[in-house]
Amino acid sequence: MSIAVIIAIVVVVVVAIALIALPRMRARARERERERELVRRRGQVADAHRESASERAARAEEAEQIAARERAEAELHETRARLHERGLADDELDVEQDRLDDGQSRFEREERDTTIPPEERPAPR
8 A cells, every 4th residue: 555545544534533523522512511501500599599598587587686675575564564463563653654644645646636637547457
């Protein structure tokens, strides 16, 4: 065989290998790119969920603090009620009655000072 035939066979083999290998290499590259995109999107969605969870946890913490404060105030009022029932806080009766009266008169003032006539006010829910 002549050198020209050998070179032609080598060139044909190299071209054949290139034609077979290039599409596979491109497919692998596309698959790697898809995988990178998938990982990126997963990260974005996970970050969004974590941010939402963080916001909800903060709101829950705030609600728990408000609830704890409300429970403490309820316990205080219950304790005061027991003291008054037992007669152990008679010295505070005048102050408590004034506080209760102020609450009623403040409500009455708000009713009186409102600009909407009573017949036009929406019904309470």
